[in-house]
Amino acid sequence: MSRTTVAAVAVVVAVLLTTVLTSPGAASAGPGHGPRVLRVMSYNIHTGIGADGAADLGRVASVISEADVDVVALQEVDVHWADRSGYADQATELARLTGMSVYFAPIYDLDPAPGYKERRRYGVAVLSRHPILSATNHEITRSSTVDPDAKPEPMPGFAEVVVSVRGMPVHVYNTHLDYRPDPTIRSRQVAETLDILRQDPPRAHQLLLGDFNAEPAAPELAPLFERLRDAWGGREGGLTYPAEDPTKRIDYITVGGDVRVLNASVPAVEASDHRPVVATLLLR
Template sequence: MRRLPLLLAALLTLSLLGTPASAAPAPDVPLRVLSFNIHTGIGSDAALDLERTASVIRDSRADVVGLEEVDVHWAARSDFRDQARDLARQLHMRVFFAPIYDLPPLTEGAPRRRYGVAVLSRHPIVATENHPLTRLSTQDPNPVPAPAPGFAEAVVLVRGVPVHVYATHLDYRADPAVRELQVADTLRILAADRPGARQVLLGDFNAGPGAPELAPLWTRLADAWTSAEPGLTYPADVPAKRIDYVTVSPGVRVRNAAVLDTLASDHRPVVADLLVRR
């Protein structure tokens, strides 16, 4: 669904109408976010250890997390576990999983095999949608660019402030053509939110911040990484590229950002402390 439930929208309107004109502005709302490509729980040591993944997220103290490369009953590589629910359970967080692929099981009676992205949140999730992006399927031997799901949107209610949190995974190929289409899709989806919506886009963009195909994103969103340090995230053991991001819309201010040193995945996660304007 695209919009907040009507009751919530009415309550927000009433709260605004009930604020005296002379009252001091309400303080900005703090929010810590994490962007993490978890590589289906497989670390740089090639070991599957979803509990280690959960420990990284827990130690980050993030309120909201965007995850990429999440398996749900997908394959033996992840023991056919529902990684989205397992992480949510271990971390006592809410979860929205947005599959990119949703395939029949390998054996009759087993759950469907799904792979995609997810949003974890300590705050209530009041609306969700799995948006399509233009993709080249990795499951088709002769893929052509076509719309496919797997761009997660979760509206998170942070101390009464709705924040639209997106998790995405852009195309990995050296040719930027599909990423260019995905960036255009992303901007169209972001523009469909109500004017002034607080937006946070988390994800693995598979391109550096100076890549030409990402340039349109920076007309609407700000990169949370402002340090003079390179902030490299991939590969995790000897990082050489910055391809994992926290990005924010106007109305969301970045206090600081850091790359976490961990080998729990082939990517290093990015954590950022934000202030959301009421």
């Protein structure tokens, strides 16, 4: 996209936001009324290891802060997990560095490493500037990467966080689907994800973010896109992996309910082996 085109898009978005936010009643709207604009990000942080192979969680925090987002879905988060991340609690540390609240949903929860007291945990996390009303760690089918002899079975690590955006509840889901070339497990995960989403109230505002480990045309994702809308909107681009020279679009922001996508972008950063996806949403 040329600089001229980017500038034109920015102007259109600015005009749209101004029109929405200055519409009759918007300026004086109370907590339960008027438009609500929400900026969200999905980011596989690769446990803080960048495209250069260096571990630096501060770089990840800077990417989040510079994007000026309200809610962030993080994948590949270590909590006292391994030497690669210094056995740090990355979820709590990123919350501190960004000034946001956090909910961590472990996929694995193992005994402490020798010489340590804290349990070893690895999974996904959600950061939020808005109040968190509730949080759930759902189970979906997984094939363990820790136990090579394990059979696919229900395992946790599919996070749901309900945040209050000026009094409006928004269901934010964060997922990390199976990475294997065989789509069988991903297909089961998609079906189970949809079953969980259907449990929300009718017309609920739903956001499903995450690393789907499949490109948009993958058959196993088709049922998902029948219910949810891809924030990228079918445009070219949006490639997220690998970060230094991306060739695949496997990281997503999808929306359901009365949610309008105002814009979406992929910042050209290399604090992880993935690039993040960012979208500005209008909740109606």
